[in-house]
Amino acid sequence: MSNVVFASGAALSAVPVVFVALLSVVILLCVRAWGGVVGVKLTPLVTKLLDGSIALVFVLFVVVVIFRFTTIG
Amino acid sequence: MINNVRRDLNDLPQSLRNYLGVALGGAGLVFWVIAVRESHFLNMNAYGLVSILGWPFFVGLALVAAAFTVELFRAPLRSMQLTILIVLLVLFVFGTPCAVEPVASLTSSWVHAGFIQYIVQHGHALNGYDARFSWPGGFSMGAVLVAFAGQANAIGFLRWFPLFIELSYLAPLLVIARSSGVSRRAGWLGVALFYSTNWIYQDYFSPQALNYLFFLVIIAAVFACWQPKPLASYGPQSGFWRPRLHQNRNLLTRSRWEGLDTTSTWTSAATLWVLGLIGIIMLASSMSHQLTPYVLILALGACLLTRRLGRPEMVLMITVLAFGWLSLGASDYWVGHLNVIFGSAFQVSSTIGSNVTGRLLGGLSHVLIVETRILLTGGLFLLAGVGFLRRSADSRALEVLAGVPFLVLIAQSYGGEGLQRVVLFGLPFTGLLAASAIFPLRTGAIKAILPAFSFGRFARFAKPTVRMAAFVVVLGFALATTVVRGGNDSYESFSKGEFDAVNFAYNHVRPGQTIESVNGYLPVGFRGIGSVSVTTPAQRSSTSVRRVGLRLLRDRPSEIILSQSQQLFGEEVSGYPVGWEASLESTLVNHGYIITAQWRTATVLALTG
Known part of the structure; x- marks a missing residue:
C-alpha cells in the first residue's frame, strides 16, 4: 500500500470497516445461499432479520467504499 | 449440382459416410502442417499473418469447415467427432500464429512475463509501478506455476x-x-x-x-x-x-x-x-x-x-x-487519480469515438x-x-x-x-x-x-x-x-533477432539505466522490472520521426533498439517514410551512439564513453 493512503486518517480508519463489512456480507450471503439450497425452513421473522442484516451491512459497505473514494481519490 | 452432390453422398456406403467428416478433417490437418512448414515469418508484409500463409492453409481450412458441416447434419449428432473438428478449427485460427511466429507476439505478454519474474524473485508485487500490479492475482498464480514447473521464468509459457x-x-x-x-x-x-x-x-x-x-x-x-x-x-x-x-x-x-x-x-x-x-x-x-x-x-x-x-x-x-x-x-492504483476510473463515465459518444x-x-x-x-x-x-x-x-x-x-x-x-x-x-x-x-x-x-x-x-x-x-x-x-x-502481426509479432537484441540490451544495461525504442513494438519488459526503465519517445502514433530523433538525443538512453517491427509500425500506422529507421540510425551514430550488435531484424545502439 502506498504512503498516500495514509495521508488521510479518516480513510485509513475506514479500511477495517470496509474489510469487516465485506466479510460480514459474504458470510451472511453464504448462510442465506446455504439455507436456500439445502431447503432450511426459516420463520418469516428470521428470514426478514437475515435479509435486513444483509441489506444493512451492504449499505454500510457501499457508504464506506464511497467515503474512501471521495476522501483519498 | 447440389442435388448431384447429395446423390453422390447418399450413394456412398454407410461405413464410408461414417468416416467422411473425420477424413476431411484429417486431410485438413495435413494441409495445415504443410502450410506451417512452408510459411516464412520474415516474408510477412503489411497485411500480417495472411501474407505468409500459402494455399495449403486455405484448402485445409475449407476442408475442416466442410467436415464440420458434414458432421453437423448427421443424425444422430456425434459429439466426439464434432469436438475433434472444433479443436481443428481452433488449431487453424489460433494455433497458426503460435506455430509460424518464432517467439510470442504482443509486447504486453512479455511485460506480463516480467511481472511474474518480479514476483518469483521478490515474493510480492511492486507497488506504484504499473496499474496491472494492483490486480496481481493472475501474476501470482503465474509465479507459482513457474516455480512449480521448475522454470527460470515465464517465457516458456508465452508462445503457445x-x-x-x-x-x-x-x-x-x-x-x-x-x-x-x-x-x-x-x-x-x-x-x-x-x-x-x-x-x-x-x-x-x-x-x-x-x-x-x-x-x-x-x-x-x-x-x-x-x-x-x-x-x-x-x-x-x-x-x-x-x-x-x-x-x-x-x-x-x-x-x-x-x-x-x-x-x-x-x-x-x-x-x-x-x-x-x-x-x-x-x-x-x-x-x-x-x-x-x-x-x-x-x-x-x-x-x-x-x-x-x-x-x-x-x-x-x-x-x-x-x-x-x-x-x-487496488488503492495503490486509484489513490490521487480517481478520474482515471470514473472520468469517462457517461461519455458514451467519446468512448465509442x-x-x-x-x-x-x-x-x-x-x-x-x-x-x-x-x-x-x-x-x-x-x-x-x-x-x-x-x-x-x-x-x-x-x-x-x-x-x-x-x-x-x-x-x-x-x-x-x-x-x-x-x-x-x-x-x-x-x-x-x-x-x-x-x-x-x-x-x-x-x-x-x-x-x-x-x-x-x-x-x-x-x-x-x-x-x-x-x-x-x-x-x-x-x-x-x-x-x-493476424492483421497487425507485421509489427505485433517478433523475430528471433528482435528477442536476441532485447536480451543483449538487458545484458549490457546496469540497474537505473534506460533502454529506449521508438514505439515500443518489441519483446521487451520480461526482465529488470523496477530496476531498468524501458521507454518510448513516440507515445502517440502521430509523433513525427524528427521529434522521435530529437527526443532520443535529449534523453540520451544507455541503449537504443531499432527493429523491423518498429519500422513496420512506423510505416503502416504512423505514416513514416519507407526506410525511416535507417536515417534515424545514421542520425544517432552521428551524435555519439555506436552500433554494438546487429541482427537481420534488429540493431542495438549504445552511448559511447
Missing part, C-alpha cells in the same frame, strides 16, 4: 498460450451451448461461430485471458444448474405485442429477483459444492482483473432477470468482492484490416439479430447476455479497448443467436417474432441450402478472422 487458453474455453462453451435452450445443432454451430469470429486478440498471456475462462466457467455452471420455470399464463391474449408484454409482467416481481422462477437440475449437495467453487473463482477474479468482475455482476444480474439464476446471493457476492478489492487491494473512429488511421493496409474487423463484427450481430427474430425460447437469457456487457461502456472507455472487450464478453451468446438464424428452435413459451420460413414448392432445396449456409458462414467468418486477427 493463445492456443492453450482457447482450447480451455471449449469445455465451458459446450456446457453453455448445451444448456442455453437452443437446438443441439445450433449449439454446436454457435461454438464454431465463437471461434470463427473471435478476432479480438485477448487470448495472449495475460490475466484477462485467464479471467475470460473464469467468466465462461461461472456462466456455464449457472446455465447447467438452473433452468427457467414455465412462464405464468395470463389466459388467451390477442394481438402481437399484448401477449409478449404480459410475459414480461413478472420481471419486477419479488420471486424473479429472489431466483424463485427457476428450477435446479442438480442435487443440493452438488449445487453447494459448485457454489463454493464459484465463490473461490469470484474471489480470484476480483483480485486478478480490472474488468471481468464488473461484467460478471451484469451477466449474473441478467441471468437472474431471465430466470437462469436461482441464487441472487451470487450477484451481491461478486459485487462486494469486486468493489472490496478495488477499495482495499476512441474505440472505433480512433482506430481508423494509418496506411491502407491498417485501415483495411480495421474496417474488415468492424464489418465482421457487424455481420455477426446482424446474423444474431435474425436469430433473435426467428427463434422461440423459454428464456431470453442469450439476447440479454449478448447485450448487457455494453453497459460497461457507460462507465468506462477502458483505454479505447472497451468496445472490443464487451463484444468478446457477449461473443458466446451472440454466436449462439447467430447459429439460431440457421437452426431456430420453434418451441418455447416465448414465441418467435418472425413466422417459420417456408421454401414452398422449392422444398427439396431446403436441406442443401441450410447445409450450404452453415458451411459458408463457418468458412467465411473463419477466413475473415484469420485475416484480421
Whole structure:
C-alpha cells in the first residue's frame, strides 16, 4: 500500500470497516445461499432479520467504499 | 449440382459416410502442417499473418469447415467427432500464429512475463509501478506455476498460450451451448461461430485471458444448474405485442429477483459444492482483473432477470468482492487519480469515438484490416439479430447476455479497448443467436417474432441450402478472422533477432539505466522490472520521426533498439517514410551512439564513453 493512503486518517480508519463489512456480507450471503439450497425452513421473522442484516451491512459497505473514494481519490 | 452432390453422398456406403467428416478433417490437418512448414515469418508484409500463409492453409481450412458441416447434419449428432473438428478449427485460427511466429507476439505478454519474474524473485508485487500490479492475482498464480514447473521464468509459457487458453474455453462453451435452450445443432454451430469470429486478440498471456475462462466457467455452471420455470399464463391474449408484454409482467416481481422462477437440475449437495467453487473463482477474479468482475455482476444480474439464476446471493457476492478489492487491494492504483476510473463515465459518444473512429488511421493496409474487423463484427450481430427474430425460447437469457456487457461502456472507455472487450464478453451468446438464424428452435413459451420460413414448392432445396449456409458462414467468418486477427502481426509479432537484441540490451544495461525504442513494438519488459526503465519517445502514433530523433538525443538512453517491427509500425500506422529507421540510425551514430550488435531484424545502439 502506498504512503498516500495514509495521508488521510479518516480513510485509513475506514479500511477495517470496509474489510469487516465485506466479510460480514459474504458470510451472511453464504448462510442465506446455504439455507436456500439445502431447503432450511426459516420463520418469516428470521428470514426478514437475515435479509435486513444483509441489506444493512451492504449499505454500510457501499457508504464506506464511497467515503474512501471521495476522501483519498 | 447440389442435388448431384447429395446423390453422390447418399450413394456412398454407410461405413464410408461414417468416416467422411473425420477424413476431411484429417486431410485438413495435413494441409495445415504443410502450410506451417512452408510459411516464412520474415516474408510477412503489411497485411500480417495472411501474407505468409500459402494455399495449403486455405484448402485445409475449407476442408475442416466442410467436415464440420458434414458432421453437423448427421443424425444422430456425434459429439466426439464434432469436438475433434472444433479443436481443428481452433488449431487453424489460433494455433497458426503460435506455430509460424518464432517467439510470442504482443509486447504486453512479455511485460506480463516480467511481472511474474518480479514476483518469483521478490515474493510480492511492486507497488506504484504499473496499474496491472494492483490486480496481481493472475501474476501470482503465474509465479507459482513457474516455480512449480521448475522454470527460470515465464517465457516458456508465452508462445503457445493463445492456443492453450482457447482450447480451455471449449469445455465451458459446450456446457453453455448445451444448456442455453437452443437446438443441439445450433449449439454446436454457435461454438464454431465463437471461434470463427473471435478476432479480438485477448487470448495472449495475460490475466484477462485467464479471467475470460473464469467468466465462461461461472456462466456455464449457472446455465447447467438452473433452468427457467414455465412462464405464468395470463389466459388467451390477442394481438402481437399484448401477449409478449404480459410475459414480461413478472420481471419486477419479488420471486424473479429472489431466483424463485427457476428450477435446479442438480442435487443440493452438488449445487453447494459448485457454489463454493464459484465463490473461490469470484474471489480470484476480483483480485486478478480490472474488468471481468464488473461484467460478471451484469451477466449474473441478467441471468437472474431471465430466470437462469436461482441464487441472487451470487450477484451481491461478486459485487462486494469486486468493489472490496478495488477499495482495499487496488488503492495503490486509484489513490490521487480517481478520474482515471470514473472520468469517462457517461461519455458514451467519446468512448465509442476512441474505440472505433480512433482506430481508423494509418496506411491502407491498417485501415483495411480495421474496417474488415468492424464489418465482421457487424455481420455477426446482424446474423444474431435474425436469430433473435426467428427463434422461440423459454428464456431470453442469450439476447440479454449478448447485450448487457455494453453497459460497461457507460462507465468506462477502458483505454479505447472497451468496445472490443464487451463484444468478446457477449461473443458466446451472440454466436449462439447467430447459429439460431440457421437452426431456430420453434418451441418455447416465448414465441418467435418472425413466422417459420417456408421454401414452398422449392422444398427439396431446403436441406442443401441450410447445409450450404452453415458451411459458408463457418468458412467465411473463419477466413475473415484469420485475416484480421493476424492483421497487425507485421509489427505485433517478433523475430528471433528482435528477442536476441532485447536480451543483449538487458545484458549490457546496469540497474537505473534506460533502454529506449521508438514505439515500443518489441519483446521487451520480461526482465529488470523496477530496476531498468524501458521507454518510448513516440507515445502517440502521430509523433513525427524528427521529434522521435530529437527526443532520443535529449534523453540520451544507455541503449537504443531499432527493429523491423518498429519500422513496420512506423510505416503502416504512423505514416513514416519507407526506410525511416535507417536515417534515424545514421542520425544517432552521428551524435555519439555506436552500433554494438546487429541482427537481420534488429540493431542495438549504445552511448559511447
